Amino acid sequence: MRALTLAEYGGPELLTVSELPSPAPRAGQILVRTAASGVNPVDLLVRGGAMAANISHPFPLVLGWDLSGTVEAVGAGVDRFAPGDRVVAMSAQYATGIGTHAEFVALPAAIAAPAPRTVDLVEAAALPLAGLTAYQALEKLAPRSGERLLISGAVGAVGGFATQLAASRGVEVIALARPQDAELARELGASSVLSADEPLPTAIADVLLETAGIAPKVIGAVRDEGRAGSIYAPEPPKAERGITVLQTFVEQDGDQLAILSALVDEGVLTLRVAEIGDFAFGPEAHRRLAAGGSRGKFLLTP
Structure with a gap:
């Protein structure tokens, strides 16, 4: 089978389209013929070796966390699919050791989970990955209808899903975004948009969801006794003024993913794709994701 592989940790130029043996499903597993897999910031970290201590996998390493197909x-004991x-x-990958940039996974x-029926x-x-990260962060922060939720990186992959999910629950979303992204933030459901290029007002939000790695710069916008959560491990918000601080890490969950899939079909969530290419597009997708500025996912197909 075709796969996008990495022979050693390093730059995107080390990603190579290779032929590997096709896997067979073990008990409790399904074998998926891949339609596409997404490229995420975590793939850049894995490729560069930043997660080498957490991922025990022999080279050549197959990257990728997102999968559709x-x-x-099915393996023994599977009645779900x-x-x-x-x-x-x-x-x-740190839990499964399984990458998704392969023809069969x-x-x-x-x-x-069942794929959305209403999209390709x-x-x-x-x-x-982005959908589960946003969903689980909001479940932990639990913003209520009528509360003001400030989302940094509100038009990014995670922030965009979080904006849509929160707005659908009656939460007043304040989006932190660059001026050129203000219209997109409103389209995603933000009630108001603040410029990421300007100083933030203080104590304007009940809850903060930090998805852009800028926690120290935005924590002042949370009211006393409010709540703040970050999806970034290196620099979470610091507890002060009675603010409850939470760190969130995405976890695999087929049941929650099924909920998100249904929300796509209901029109609550929209999927944004920047570009689709075959596995040979992988190195360029890594470079472009690292450069920033994309407003949708880079997807790879076999």
């Missing part, structure tokens, strides 16, 4: 076969089913999944059935199966690969 069709079930090819059957061959021919359209699915999406997130494979957290065998992974636990429990971490997969390739584009469905834009949902899993």
Whole structure:
């Protein structure tokens, strides 16, 4: 099978399209014929070796956490899916050791979900990692209807899903975005938009969701006794003024992913794709993601 592989940790130029043996599903697993897999910031970290201590996997290493495709076969004990089913999944490499930039992927059935019916199966690969990150962060922060939620990086992959999810629950979303992204932030559901290029007013939000790695710069916008959460481990908000600070790390969850898939079909969530290319596009997708500024996912197809 074709796969995008890495022979050693390093730059994007080390990513190579290779031929590897096709996997077979073990008990509890499904074998998926890949439609597409997404490129995420975590893939850049894995490629550069930043997660080498957390991922035990022999080289050549197959990257990728997002997956959409069709079930090819099921392992013993699997009754959740059957061959021919359209699915999406997130494979957290530090937990599974399984990358998704491959023509066939065998992974636990429990971490997969039915793919949205209303979007192309390739584009469905834009949902899993970013969608689950946003969903789980909001579940932990629990902003209530009528509360003011400030989201930094509100038009990014995670922030965009969080904006849509929160707005659909009656939360007043204050988006922190660059001026050129203000219209997009409103389209995603933000009630108001603040410029990321200007100093923030103080104590304007009940809750903060920090998705852009700028926690120290935005914590002052949270009111006393408010709540703040960050998806970034290196620099979480610091507890002060009675603010409850939470750190969130995305976890595999097929049931939650099924909820997100249904929300796509209901029109609550929209999927944004920057560009689609085959595995040979992988190195360029890594470079462009690292450069920043994209407003949608880079998706790779076999």
